Amino acid sequence: MRAEQYGVVHMFVLGIDPGLSRCGYGVVEHRRTGQRAVAAGVLRTPAKQPLPLRLAELQREIRTLLVEFEPAVVAIERVLFQVNVRTAMSVGQASGIVMAEAAGWGADVVEYSPNEIKLAVAGHGDADKQQMERMVQTLIGIEIPLRPVDAADAIAVALCHCAQSVLVEVER
Amino acid sequence: MRAEQYGVVHMFVLGIDPGLSRCGYGVVEHRRTGQRAVAAGVLRTPAKQPLPLRLAELQREIRTLLVEFEPAVVAIERVLFQVNVRTAMSVGQASGIVMAEAAGWGADVVEYSPNEIKLAVAGHGDADKQQMERMVQTLIGIEIPLRPVDAADAIAVALCHCAQSVLVEVER
16 A cells, blocks of 8 residues: 555545544545645544444544545554553554445555654654644645644644655556 | 443443454353353464554454444453563554444443452452453353363453343333
């Protein structure tokens, strides 16, 4: 999936920053000439709802994004274990749902670690939040930082995938 | 969901022992006169397949169980953090998929901790594996221990839910 995509002149990449309370998403159109942000936002599920209903709602929202944007690739930030064990578990549950839904729908699903994303977008693995925001701004050509920050993070995941995929036009 | 179920004389409970390599399931028919195991088994996904495809396969299999048995309730063992962080993450992803799929399908979804399951099935929270197996055998009235063990564990989760739900027949 990181290989060259023969015969493809553009494609949509859906980037996901997984989470249960806030799940960032960003759709990037990847062309040989550059990238363009098509949509970005945050899927939220209310904390007072029971967990299974929140997970089902997230699943429905992800399905809606897949149907609406038909991404060839879903790029998702790999879940690493954080200090807060409770958060790590719900992030894991959210990421499982996104991956199952996207793969079942027919998209290629690729995971990237936070370091890989920083390296691809900012050029070095220890980039801070502000450097990342500026690079996302530059890469998609917008004047002000993308908000909310989960949406910007999701765009960064999608851009990370774009940086790894070379689009090659096949001669006819 | 743990309350009395008015007007219900029997219902199917799908118990799930979540996991990615091996996900135990067990369908129990809950009647006022007792419980009966209807089906039990293990859903497996091949370890050499990419993670997103394994998760999508698990999702399909869970959907098939929901459609086949139409459980009113899906009871799932709550994921606790284990020594092996890698396993905990994939169990979390699997449990997220099961809960989203079941709740989206319309079943009530209830989580039970390992201790709650032991307490409900064997009468005390520190029951060992063999005591649990014998109690599962007794409760569903079978002669030999249920195998594979993941299937028996899933039946125990379903039996735990049955123990907490009183079926009350409404007079007509």
